[in-house]
Amino acid sequence: MAHRSAVVRNLRRTMVVIASSFSVLLSIGAFAQSPILQISLKPGELSIPRGSSASTSLQVANTSIHEADEIEIVLLSESLTMVPVAVIEVLDPFETTSIDVWLTVPDESPEGEREALFEIVYTYCIGDLCFQILEELSLTLNVHPPSETTVEPIVPPIVGPVKPAAPPQWPAIVPIMLGILLVGALVLARWVGRRWWIVLMLLAVMGGGFGLGLRFGQDQQAQSIGAVLCTSCVGIEEAPRREPSLSASAREALERIAEPIELLFFTATWCQACPYAKAMVDQAVEIQPGISVRVVDVDEDKDTARLHGIVQSERTIVPAIYRADTDRVLFGIEDLETRLIELLEESP
Amino acid sequence: MKIARGRRIGQSFGMLLGLFGATGIGMTHLIFPGLHCYACPWAITICPIGLAQNLIVFGTVPYYWIAMIVLYGLAAGRGFCGWFCPFGTLNDLLSFRKVKIRDTVSYSKFFVLIGTLLAAWVFTDTVFCKLCPASSLEASIPYLFMGIARVNRPFLIHMGTLAATLVGMVLIARFWCRYLCPMGALLSLFNRVSFLRLKLDEKRCSRCAACTSDCPMGIEPHTQHDNHNCIKCGRCVDGCHLNALSMDFSLKDSP
Known part of the structure; x- marks a missing residue:
């Protein structure tokens, strides 16, 4: 008996230690997921004579196990001009790339130090959810009067990404x-x-x-x-490549809907799970013509996406289905049939 | 009881490190010296088994990983299972039936380890992570409450492996550590060289086997003090009335 009570006491003490450490940590609790690209400008400072051009290099490193797609750089500062930069279509996990960014300062530009602001847009998918990330980057410009000896640099019309040389391989021995x-x-x-x-x-x-x-x-x-979130560890399903098919009970539920319903379907070209979700919504419309769907490409109409909570703290999440009269939104495709029917059956 | 207290502090510290991300610190470069899921929302360390699989998938020669494993192995071997690993602590909490270990069956964890690495290579995916009960507990369940994970097939598989492991732990003390843990298998390779070790003074030992009844791993410390399954928890040291067993952290050669 003495032995058993010692075990119980031991167990109780251990539980108290665990419970208290848990509660302390959870009360402080914050959860943040890292962005998957590390982006920088080298050099971060440029000295340009008025009416002339200079270049800096945009360094992009994918630090995750996910592929980053459609990496685009946009110049936000209106008083400057940038030579169009080719979109980096795909950056594989752990790959790095760099791209030259040419800036021109107009003749009438004031002299002195100023900031050039850029926006970097890229997308990636974890499981059935795809994210679009917006990051801002700034460059310090030192505009000075043109000197007579300044030679205008040759500006290439379109700049493409440059792959750095592969790191040296160590001998297999x-x-x-x-x-x-x-x-x-x-x-x-x-x-x-x-x-x-x-x-x-x-x-x-x-x-x-x-x-x-x-x-x-x-x-x-x-x-x-x-x-980066390990989807295998959490148990998140990957985007399916097959066509969805609505079950008999879902079809019956759809037929019962009497009121007209207006849906907004938020999609993007880079979203892998969107075709599946769209196909399911299309099937629902086929069965219940009272449902009207407006497709919104989040890249083309960011304002509508922002208005309906599809863009949250500069992260766009698609696929998303929004019902106007109930102001409810569905993300992802997990168990979509049940959730879609729930969304449609809800009375405003 | 001195060792028991020290071990509780060690285990609390292990759990604290495992959940330290709750303070807002992001992922560090450290590899965890035990089985702790890096997908845990509060993890700041990398799971050695998850990392090994990823490195195989990406075809990297894992110099850094090997160095870290050797460092941990050399320092304490399986001592981390007994003193630090949060999943080991869970095993400890459910250690009710300290039955004798089946030595030959205990090699099954090496099959789990080899199977894990092979599966990563063949399927170019982290297959073990899809089944790992530590990630079920530390990643799937928290993410379910955060609304990111949903109850679907992969999630249910996770819950299934967790439930099976929990039942195993209740029926056999330290079931996961004894028979299935791939990290335990890795560290056990170092058990005979590690600086932290269990020492037996054969002159004092009366072979009363009191230590055996205390051992959560079900080994016989008085005959196998350097067994590869020993997690160096020190229960046998506390339980030995003749002080024949002791814990030792030294650089000296083993006798």
Whole structure:
């Protein structure tokens, strides 16, 4: 009995420690997901004579396991002009790229220091939800009077992304040697127990591992892998490639709807799950012609998207289905049939 | 009871590190020395098993990962399972039936480890993460309450593996750590070289086997003090009336 009460006491104490650490942390609680691209301008400061052009390089690094799509740079400052920059269609996980940005300062521009403001727009998808991210970036411009010796730089008409040279490959013998050393040390340890030379072998593997790992930026890569939501861990379903088909009960529910309903369907060209959601809405309209759908491309009509809560803190989330009279919105395609019917059956 | 208290502090610290992201700190470059899901909304460290799978998917030679694992292995081996790992702590809380370990069956965790790495290579996906009960508890459930995860097939699979593991833990103390944990398998390779170790003074030992009844891993510390399954929790040390067992952190060669 004494033993059992000790176990219970132990258990209780452990529970108290866990519960208190949980509650302290949860009360402080904040949850933020990192943006997936690291964007910077190099140099971050430009000196341009009035009426002339200069370039800076936009450095983009995808630090996530997700592919970033349609990366676009837009100049927000109206008093400057920028040579059109090609859209970076796809940036694969852990890839980096750079692109030259040419700016022209007009003749009548005032002299002195000023800011040039850019907006970077890109999209990515996690599971069945796709996000569009807007980030602002600024560049310090130092406008000075034109000197007579200034040579006008040749401005290329369209600038495309430049892929940096691949990092140097280490000879395969290095990882093989490290592997042999590690396995050897562990096998010997199992056999003879701990000896100083086995510890030394392991320390060599550790040193080599840290040296090479840090040299190749693998700590940064590891951080990037950790920073992005692991959909496998959470259990988020990926976007389906098949056509949806409404069930018999959903069809019956749709036929029962008497009032006309107005829906807004928010979509985007970069959204992978939107075709599935759109096909399901189309099927619903086919069965119940009282439902009218207006399709809104969030890239073309950002104001409407913002008005209906599709853009939240500069993040656009699609697919989204909005019902006007109840002011309700559905995101994603998970269990869409049930949620869509619920949305449609709700009385205003 | 000294060791028990120290271990509780260690386990609380492990849990605190596991949830430290609640303070607003983002993901760091650190690899967690245990099984703790990096998709946990409050994680600031990377899951070693999740990272290993990702590195296989991306075809990276994992220098940094190896260095971290060797560092942890050399320091304490499976000591992290007993003193630090939050999922190990959950196993501890449900350790009611300290039955004897089946030594041959305990090698199953190596199959889980190899299977995890192979599956990542064959399917170019983090297959183990889809089944991992630690992520079910630490990622799926929090995200369900946050409205990001939904009750769907992958989510139910997660709940299924979690429920099965919990039942296993209740029936067999430290069930997950004994038979299934891939991180435990990795660290157990270092158990005989690690600086933190369990020492046995054979002259003092009367072979009374009091230590065996205390061992959550179901091993016999008085005959197998350097067993690869030993999580160095020190319960046997606290339980030994003759002080034949002791915990030791030293750089000396093993006898």
